[in-house]
Amino acid sequence: MARPRKNEHIKEQLLNVGLETLLTNGYHGTGIKEVLDKLGVPKGSFYHYFRSKEVFAAEVIKFYADDLNHRLSAAVADKGELGLPALKHAFRLLVSEHKEGSGGCILGALASEIAETSDVCRLALQTEVDNWHCMMMVIIQQGQDTGEIRTDLDARMLAKMAWNCWEGSVLRMKIEGRPDPTEEVVEVMFDAMLKAH
Protein backbone atom coordinates (compact mmCIF):
# COMPACT_ATOMS: atom_id res chain seq x y z
CA MET A 1 0.00 0.00 0.00
CA ALA A 2 1.32 3.45 -0.87
CA ARG A 3 2.30 5.53 2.12
CA PRO A 4 -0.41 8.13 2.81
CA ARG A 5 0.51 11.73 2.05
CA LYS A 6 1.05 13.94 5.10
CA ASN A 7 -2.33 15.61 4.66
CA GLU A 8 -4.17 12.29 4.52
CA HIS A 9 -2.31 11.26 7.62
CA ILE A 10 -3.48 14.31 9.57
CA LYS A 11 -7.07 13.85 8.41
CA GLU A 12 -6.99 10.20 9.48
CA GLN A 13 -5.53 11.12 12.85
CA LEU A 14 -8.30 13.67 13.37
CA LEU A 15 -10.93 11.05 12.50
CA ASN A 16 -9.33 8.50 14.81
CA VAL A 17 -9.17 10.83 17.79
CA GLY A 18 -12.66 12.11 16.93
CA LEU A 19 -14.04 8.58 16.99
CA GLU A 20 -12.49 7.88 20.38
CA THR A 21 -13.69 11.18 21.86
CA LEU A 22 -17.22 10.85 20.45
CA LEU A 23 -17.49 7.32 21.84
CA THR A 24 -16.40 8.48 25.30
CA ASN A 25 -18.05 11.89 25.61
CA GLY A 26 -20.86 11.87 23.07
CA TYR A 27 -21.47 14.51 20.39
CA HIS A 28 -22.41 17.34 22.73
CA GLY A 29 -19.54 16.52 25.10
CA THR A 30 -16.94 16.56 22.31
CA GLY A 31 -15.13 19.83 21.68
CA ILE A 32 -13.14 20.43 18.52
CA LYS A 33 -10.48 22.13 20.68
CA GLU A 34 -10.05 18.95 22.72
CA VAL A 35 -9.53 16.88 19.56
CA LEU A 36 -6.99 19.40 18.19
CA ASP A 37 -5.13 19.65 21.50
CA LYS A 38 -4.69 15.87 21.64
CA LEU A 39 -2.91 15.98 18.29
CA GLY A 40 -1.26 19.40 18.50
CA VAL A 41 -2.97 20.38 15.25
CA PRO A 42 -3.95 24.06 14.68
CA LYS A 43 -7.61 25.06 14.33
CA GLY A 44 -7.12 26.11 10.71
CA SER A 45 -6.11 22.57 9.73
CA PHE A 46 -9.36 21.21 11.12
CA TYR A 47 -11.47 23.59 9.06
CA HIS A 48 -9.35 22.78 6.03
CA TYR A 49 -10.67 19.20 6.19
CA PHE A 50 -14.11 19.64 7.79
CA ARG A 51 -16.57 22.49 7.31
CA SER A 52 -18.11 22.04 10.78
CA LYS A 53 -18.30 19.76 13.81
CA GLU A 54 -21.43 18.23 12.26
CA VAL A 55 -19.59 17.35 9.02
CA PHE A 56 -16.70 16.01 11.12
CA ALA A 57 -19.06 13.66 13.00
CA ALA A 58 -20.59 12.51 9.69
CA GLU A 59 -17.10 11.70 8.37
CA VAL A 60 -16.26 9.84 11.59
CA ILE A 61 -19.38 7.70 11.00
CA LYS A 62 -18.18 6.80 7.49
CA PHE A 63 -14.58 6.27 8.66
CA TYR A 64 -15.73 3.87 11.41
CA ALA A 65 -18.15 1.95 9.18
CA ASP A 66 -15.66 1.59 6.30
CA ASP A 67 -13.05 0.16 8.62
CA LEU A 68 -15.51 -2.18 10.32
CA ASN A 69 -17.01 -3.45 7.04
CA HIS A 70 -13.54 -4.04 5.65
CA ARG A 71 -12.39 -6.00 8.70
CA LEU A 72 -15.55 -8.08 8.94
CA SER A 73 -15.64 -8.91 5.21
CA ALA A 74 -11.98 -9.92 5.32
CA ALA A 75 -12.50 -12.12 8.39
CA VAL A 76 -15.51 -13.86 6.86
CA ALA A 77 -13.75 -14.36 3.48
CA ASP A 78 -10.65 -15.64 5.25
CA LYS A 79 -12.61 -18.42 6.97
CA GLY A 80 -14.38 -19.30 3.71
CA GLU A 81 -17.71 -19.53 5.54
CA LEU A 82 -21.20 -18.80 4.23
CA GLY A 83 -24.60 -18.31 5.84
CA LEU A 84 -25.09 -18.78 9.58
CA PRO A 85 -21.46 -19.70 10.47
CA ALA A 86 -20.24 -16.57 8.60
CA LEU A 87 -22.77 -14.41 10.42
CA LYS A 88 -21.79 -15.81 13.81
CA HIS A 89 -18.10 -15.49 12.99
CA ALA A 90 -18.49 -11.80 12.13
CA PHE A 91 -20.52 -11.01 15.24
CA ARG A 92 -18.18 -12.99 17.48
CA LEU A 93 -15.40 -10.74 16.25
CA LEU A 94 -17.44 -7.74 17.38
CA VAL A 95 -18.05 -9.39 20.76
CA SER A 96 -14.32 -9.93 21.23
CA GLU A 97 -13.70 -6.26 20.43
CA HIS A 98 -16.26 -5.27 23.04
CA LYS A 99 -14.51 -7.53 25.53
CA GLU A 100 -11.32 -5.60 24.89
CA GLY A 101 -13.22 -2.37 25.60
CA SER A 102 -14.12 -0.93 22.21
CA GLY A 103 -16.40 1.66 23.81
CA GLY A 104 -19.51 0.52 21.93
CA CYS A 105 -20.86 1.25 18.47
CA ILE A 106 -20.61 4.83 17.22
CA LEU A 107 -23.54 4.26 14.82
CA GLY A 108 -25.89 3.44 17.71
CA ALA A 109 -24.42 6.15 19.94
CA LEU A 110 -24.79 8.98 17.42
CA ALA A 111 -28.17 7.68 16.22
CA SER A 112 -29.38 7.96 19.77
CA GLU A 113 -27.89 11.37 20.48
CA ILE A 114 -28.13 13.47 17.33
CA ALA A 115 -29.91 11.73 14.44
CA GLU A 116 -33.06 13.70 15.27
CA THR A 117 -31.33 17.09 15.34
CA SER A 118 -28.69 16.76 12.60
CA ASP A 119 -29.74 15.77 9.09
CA VAL A 120 -26.09 15.63 8.01
CA CYS A 121 -25.35 12.94 10.60
CA ARG A 122 -28.70 11.21 10.14
CA LEU A 123 -28.04 10.71 6.43
CA ALA A 124 -24.50 9.44 7.09
CA LEU A 125 -25.92 6.97 9.61
CA GLN A 126 -28.65 5.88 7.21
CA THR A 127 -26.12 5.16 4.47
CA GLU A 128 -23.91 3.09 6.74
CA VAL A 129 -26.74 1.15 8.38
CA ASP A 130 -28.16 0.41 4.90
CA ASN A 131 -24.71 -0.88 3.86
CA TRP A 132 -24.64 -3.09 6.95
CA HIS A 133 -28.07 -4.48 6.17
CA CYS A 134 -26.98 -5.23 2.59
CA MET A 135 -23.85 -7.07 3.74
CA MET A 136 -25.88 -9.12 6.20
CA MET A 137 -28.61 -9.77 3.65
CA VAL A 138 -26.13 -11.39 1.27
CA ILE A 139 -24.92 -13.74 4.01
CA ILE A 140 -28.44 -14.50 5.25
CA GLN A 141 -29.57 -15.24 1.69
CA GLN A 142 -26.75 -17.79 1.39
CA GLY A 143 -28.01 -19.47 4.57
CA GLN A 144 -31.54 -19.47 3.21
CA ASP A 145 -30.35 -21.07 -0.04
CA THR A 146 -28.74 -23.92 1.88
CA GLY A 147 -31.87 -24.33 4.01
CA GLU A 148 -30.05 -23.45 7.21
CA ILE A 149 -31.81 -20.12 7.82
CA ARG A 150 -35.60 -19.76 7.99
CA THR A 151 -37.32 -18.57 4.81
CA ASP A 152 -40.73 -17.49 6.14
CA LEU A 153 -39.23 -13.99 6.54
CA ASP A 154 -37.14 -12.46 3.76
CA ALA A 155 -33.41 -11.83 4.13
CA ARG A 156 -33.88 -8.05 4.43
CA MET A 157 -36.31 -8.43 7.36
CA LEU A 158 -34.05 -10.93 9.13
CA ALA A 159 -31.08 -8.58 8.67
CA LYS A 160 -33.08 -5.72 10.20
CA MET A 161 -34.13 -7.84 13.20
CA ALA A 162 -30.55 -9.04 13.75
CA TRP A 163 -29.24 -5.45 13.61
CA ASN A 164 -31.94 -4.25 16.04
CA CYS A 165 -31.21 -7.08 18.44
CA TRP A 166 -27.47 -6.48 18.24
CA GLU A 167 -27.70 -2.73 18.87
CA GLY A 168 -30.07 -3.32 21.80
CA SER A 169 -27.55 -5.74 23.28
CA VAL A 170 -24.79 -3.11 22.98
CA LEU A 171 -26.96 -0.78 25.08
CA ARG A 172 -27.52 -3.55 27.60
CA MET A 173 -23.77 -4.22 27.67
CA LYS A 174 -23.28 -0.59 28.72
CA ILE A 175 -26.01 -0.83 31.36
CA GLU A 176 -24.67 -4.06 32.85
CA GLY A 177 -21.06 -2.94 32.55
CA ARG A 178 -20.03 -6.26 30.96
CA PRO A 179 -20.13 -7.64 27.39
CA ASP A 180 -22.24 -10.75 28.19
CA PRO A 181 -25.45 -9.41 26.59
CA THR A 182 -23.72 -9.14 23.20
CA GLU A 183 -22.43 -12.71 23.52
CA GLU A 184 -25.93 -13.88 24.39
CA VAL A 185 -27.39 -12.31 21.25
CA VAL A 186 -24.90 -14.08 19.00
CA GLU A 187 -25.89 -17.43 20.48
CA VAL A 188 -29.63 -16.93 20.90
CA MET A 189 -30.58 -14.59 18.05
CA PHE A 190 -28.78 -16.53 15.34
CA ASP A 191 -29.28 -20.06 16.60
CA ALA A 192 -32.80 -19.88 17.97
CA MET A 193 -34.41 -17.07 16.00
CA LEU A 194 -32.83 -17.07 12.54
CA LYS A 195 -32.19 -20.77 12.14
CA ALA A 196 -34.66 -22.86 10.10
CA HIS A 197 -36.77 -25.30 12.14
Next chain:
Amino acid sequence: MARPRKNEHIKEQLLNVGLETLLTNGYHGTGIKEVLDKLGVPKGSFYHYFRSKEVFAAEVIKFYADDLNHRLSAAVADKGELGLPALKHAFRLLVSEHKEGSGGCILGALASEIAETSDVCRLALQTEVDNWHCMMMVIIQQGQDTGEIRTDLDARMLAKMAWNCWEGSVLRMKIEGRPDPTEEVVEVMFDAMLKAH
Protein backbone atom coordinates in the same frame (compact mmCIF):
# COMPACT_ATOMS: atom_id res chain seq x y z
CA MET B 1 -55.88 11.96 44.77
CA ALA B 2 -54.45 14.45 47.25
CA ARG B 3 -53.11 17.63 45.68
CA PRO B 4 -49.29 17.51 45.68
CA ARG B 5 -47.55 19.90 48.04
CA LYS B 6 -45.85 22.87 46.37
CA ASN B 7 -42.41 21.31 46.85
CA GLU B 8 -43.42 18.05 45.20
CA HIS B 9 -44.88 20.04 42.35
CA ILE B 10 -41.59 21.89 41.73
CA LYS B 11 -39.60 18.65 41.87
CA GLU B 12 -41.95 17.02 39.37
CA GLN B 13 -41.72 20.03 37.06
CA LEU B 14 -37.92 19.87 37.21
CA LEU B 15 -38.01 16.15 36.35
CA ASN B 16 -40.47 16.74 33.50
CA VAL B 17 -38.41 19.52 31.91
CA GLY B 18 -35.23 17.52 32.57
CA LEU B 19 -36.65 14.53 30.73
CA GLU B 20 -37.62 16.64 27.73
CA THR B 21 -34.24 18.40 27.63
CA LEU B 22 -32.21 15.21 28.07
CA LEU B 23 -34.17 13.54 25.26
CA THR B 24 -33.50 16.47 22.93
CA ASN B 25 -29.95 17.48 23.83
CA GLY B 26 -28.45 14.44 25.53
CA TYR B 27 -26.72 14.42 28.93
CA HIS B 28 -23.70 16.47 27.92
CA GLY B 29 -25.84 18.96 26.02
CA THR B 30 -28.18 19.57 28.97
CA GLY B 31 -27.34 22.45 31.29
CA ILE B 32 -28.95 22.77 34.71
CA LYS B 33 -29.26 26.51 34.06
CA GLU B 34 -31.35 25.84 30.94
CA VAL B 35 -33.72 23.60 32.92
CA LEU B 36 -34.04 26.20 35.70
CA ASP B 37 -34.58 29.08 33.24
CA LYS B 38 -37.44 27.22 31.56
CA LEU B 39 -39.25 27.05 34.90
CA GLY B 40 -38.05 30.27 36.50
CA VAL B 41 -36.76 28.27 39.47
CA PRO B 42 -33.67 29.52 41.39
CA LYS B 43 -30.45 27.45 41.46
CA GLY B 44 -30.76 26.83 45.19
CA SER B 45 -34.07 25.01 44.68
CA PHE B 46 -32.46 22.61 42.26
CA TYR B 47 -29.72 21.66 44.72
CA HIS B 48 -32.32 21.32 47.44
CA TYR B 49 -33.80 18.39 45.49
CA PHE B 50 -30.78 16.97 43.63
CA ARG B 51 -27.19 16.76 44.84
CA SER B 52 -25.77 16.96 41.31
CA LYS B 53 -26.61 16.81 37.60
CA GLU B 54 -25.74 13.10 37.71
CA VAL B 55 -28.24 12.43 40.51
CA PHE B 56 -30.82 14.53 38.64
CA ALA B 57 -30.39 12.35 35.50
CA ALA B 58 -30.71 9.19 37.63
CA GLU B 59 -33.97 10.52 39.09
CA VAL B 60 -35.23 11.41 35.61
CA ILE B 61 -34.59 7.76 34.62
CA LYS B 62 -36.72 6.53 37.54
CA PHE B 63 -39.41 9.17 36.94
CA TYR B 64 -39.71 8.18 33.26
CA ALA B 65 -39.72 4.43 33.95
CA ASP B 66 -42.27 4.65 36.79
CA ASP B 67 -44.66 6.61 34.61
CA LEU B 68 -44.18 4.28 31.64
CA ASN B 69 -44.61 1.10 33.69
CA HIS B 70 -47.73 2.51 35.30
CA ARG B 71 -49.31 3.49 31.97
CA LEU B 72 -48.46 0.19 30.27
CA SER B 73 -49.66 -1.96 33.19
CA ALA B 74 -52.91 -0.01 33.34
CA ALA B 75 -53.46 -0.32 29.58
CA VAL B 76 -52.82 -4.07 29.60
CA ALA B 77 -55.02 -4.63 32.69
CA ASP B 78 -57.76 -2.51 31.17
CA LYS B 79 -57.95 -4.73 28.08
CA GLY B 80 -57.89 -7.88 30.24
CA GLU B 81 -55.37 -9.49 27.89
CA LEU B 82 -52.66 -12.02 28.72
CA GLY B 83 -49.60 -13.35 26.89
CA LEU B 84 -48.90 -12.34 23.29
CA PRO B 85 -51.90 -10.02 22.78
CA ALA B 86 -50.98 -8.15 26.00
CA LEU B 87 -47.38 -7.82 24.87
CA LYS B 88 -48.40 -6.49 21.47
CA HIS B 89 -50.93 -4.14 23.01
CA ALA B 90 -48.29 -2.62 25.31
CA PHE B 91 -45.74 -2.18 22.53
CA ARG B 92 -48.35 -0.77 20.13
CA LEU B 93 -49.00 1.92 22.72
CA LEU B 94 -45.31 2.77 22.64
CA VAL B 95 -45.36 2.86 18.83
CA SER B 96 -48.28 5.28 18.88
CA GLU B 97 -46.38 7.52 21.31
CA HIS B 98 -43.39 7.50 18.96
CA LYS B 99 -45.73 8.45 16.12
CA GLU B 100 -46.78 11.47 18.13
CA GLY B 101 -43.11 12.39 18.55
CA SER B 102 -42.13 11.14 21.98
CA GLY B 103 -38.45 11.81 21.28
CA GLY B 104 -37.38 8.20 21.85
CA CYS B 105 -36.57 6.21 24.97
CA ILE B 106 -34.53 7.94 27.68
CA LEU B 107 -33.29 4.56 28.99
CA GLY B 108 -31.66 3.74 25.64
CA ALA B 109 -30.42 7.30 25.13
CA LEU B 110 -28.71 7.62 28.51
CA ALA B 111 -27.43 4.02 28.38
CA SER B 112 -25.71 4.91 25.14
CA GLU B 113 -24.30 8.23 26.28
CA ILE B 114 -23.30 7.94 29.93
CA ALA B 115 -23.76 4.44 31.38
CA GLU B 116 -20.05 3.81 30.93
CA THR B 117 -18.94 7.00 32.66
CA SER B 118 -21.54 7.43 35.41
CA ASP B 119 -22.12 4.60 37.88
CA VAL B 120 -25.00 6.54 39.46
CA CYS B 121 -26.88 6.60 36.13
CA ARG B 122 -25.79 3.09 35.16
CA LEU B 123 -27.27 1.64 38.35
CA ALA B 124 -30.52 3.59 37.86
CA LEU B 125 -30.72 2.25 34.30
CA GLN B 126 -29.99 -1.30 35.42
CA THR B 127 -32.78 -1.17 38.02
CA GLU B 128 -35.34 0.11 35.50
CA VAL B 129 -34.35 -2.26 32.71
CA ASP B 130 -34.51 -5.17 35.18
CA ASN B 131 -38.01 -4.04 36.17
CA TRP B 132 -38.98 -3.95 32.49
CA HIS B 133 -37.66 -7.44 31.94
CA CYS B 134 -39.61 -8.69 34.97
CA MET B 135 -42.86 -7.14 33.73
CA MET B 136 -42.35 -8.66 30.29
CA MET B 137 -41.36 -12.03 31.77
CA VAL B 138 -44.66 -12.30 33.62
CA ILE B 139 -46.61 -11.67 30.41
CA ILE B 140 -44.39 -13.98 28.34
CA GLN B 141 -44.76 -16.73 30.94
CA GLN B 142 -48.56 -16.44 30.62
CA GLY B 143 -48.23 -16.91 26.85
CA GLN B 144 -45.97 -19.91 27.39
CA ASP B 145 -48.50 -21.45 29.77
CA THR B 146 -51.25 -21.19 27.15
CA GLY B 147 -48.90 -22.65 24.51
CA GLU B 148 -49.00 -19.49 22.40
CA ILE B 149 -45.36 -18.47 23.00
CA ARG B 150 -42.40 -20.76 22.31
CA THR B 151 -40.97 -22.62 25.29
CA ASP B 152 -37.56 -23.72 23.94
CA LEU B 153 -36.18 -20.47 25.41
CA ASP B 154 -37.14 -19.37 28.90
CA ALA B 155 -39.28 -16.29 29.55
CA ARG B 156 -36.30 -14.26 30.84
CA MET B 157 -34.30 -14.85 27.66
CA LEU B 158 -37.27 -14.01 25.42
CA ALA B 159 -37.86 -10.82 27.41
CA LYS B 160 -34.21 -9.83 26.92
CA MET B 161 -34.35 -10.49 23.17
CA ALA B 162 -37.59 -8.52 22.82
CA TRP B 163 -36.10 -5.57 24.75
CA ASN B 164 -32.92 -5.64 22.63
CA CYS B 165 -34.90 -5.75 19.42
CA TRP B 166 -37.18 -2.94 20.55
CA GLU B 167 -34.34 -0.63 21.60
CA GLY B 168 -32.53 -1.31 18.32
CA SER B 169 -35.68 -0.36 16.42
CA VAL B 170 -35.90 2.92 18.36
CA LEU B 171 -32.38 3.73 17.12
CA ARG B 172 -33.40 2.82 13.59
CA MET B 173 -36.50 5.01 13.93
CA LYS B 174 -34.18 7.93 14.68
CA ILE B 175 -31.92 7.08 11.74
CA GLU B 176 -34.79 6.74 9.28
CA GLY B 177 -36.63 9.73 10.70
CA ARG B 178 -39.91 7.79 10.87
CA PRO B 179 -41.47 5.36 13.38
CA ASP B 180 -41.94 2.45 10.92
CA PRO B 181 -39.05 0.34 12.32
CA THR B 182 -40.73 0.21 15.73
CA GLU B 183 -44.01 -0.87 14.15
CA GLU B 184 -42.17 -3.57 12.20
CA VAL B 185 -40.64 -5.01 15.38
CA VAL B 186 -44.03 -5.34 17.07
CA GLU B 187 -45.35 -7.33 14.12
CA VAL B 188 -42.27 -9.41 13.26
CA MET B 189 -40.54 -9.92 16.61
CA PHE B 190 -43.64 -11.01 18.49
CA ASP B 191 -45.47 -12.88 15.76
CA ALA B 192 -42.61 -14.59 13.97
CA MET B 193 -39.92 -14.88 16.63
CA LEU B 194 -41.67 -15.30 19.96
CA LYS B 195 -44.75 -17.23 18.83
CA ALA B 196 -44.78 -21.02 19.25
CA HIS B 197 -44.59 -22.98 16.00
